[in-house]
Amino acid sequence: MLTAQGELAAESFVFAFLRPGQSFVEFVRMVDDHRHGRSIDHGWVESTWLLADVDGVVVGRSSIRFELNDFLLSQGGHIGYAVRPSHRRRGYATEILRQSLVVARAGGVQDVLVTCDDDNVGSVRAIEANGGVLENVVETENVPIRRYWIG
Numbered sequence: 335m336l337t338a339q340g341e342l343a344a345e346s347f348v349f350a351f352l353r354p355g356q357s358f359v360e361f362v363r364m365v366d367d368h369r370h371g372r373s374i375d376h377g378w379v380e381s382t383w384l385l386a387d388v389d390g391v392v393v394g395r396s397s398i399r400f401e402l403n404d405f406l407l408s409q410g411g412h413i414g415y416a417v418r419p420s421h422r423r424r425g426y427a428t429e430i431l432r433q434s435l436v437v438a439r440a441g442g443v444q445d446v447l448v449t450c451d452d453d454n455v456g457s458v459r460a461i462e463a464n465g466g467v468l469e470n471v472v473e474t475e476n477v478p479i480r481r482y483w484i485g
């Protein structure tokens with residue numbers, strides 16, 4: 335997991351919200367707390383986190399939010415996912431998103447908002463392969479964000 339964290343950090347992307355000095359057991363406990371609405375920091379929402387592995391190798395992850403705050407509604411969405419750079423272009427993003435949709439729906443989210451950077455062609459393909467319908471593109475301080483709904 336730490337190797338994945340390092341690879342994605344090089345792209346300014348957070349793989350896991352590991353706090354300094356936090357053990358893996360503590361991280362798992364935090365994920366469980368967030369899933370059950372416990373110990374959630376201000377500005378965060380009830381969520382869960384999934385690790386994607388293939389044959390024992392971590393290839394990516396997803397974050398599933400069961401509600402939206404203002405930021406998530408405009409930019410973050412219900413599901414965020416990442417695939418390690420060394421494992422891209424193999425269909426993992428599409429499958430991670432597909433399985434994340436199952437978890438989101440089981441958690442009560444029927445219409446799922448998924449966003450991606452406007453220039454992220456791989457993510458656009460994964461979202462559209464999972465039935466995403468583009469609502470709009472939102473200008474941000476950095477790169478424009480594409481907002482898709484999956485019903």
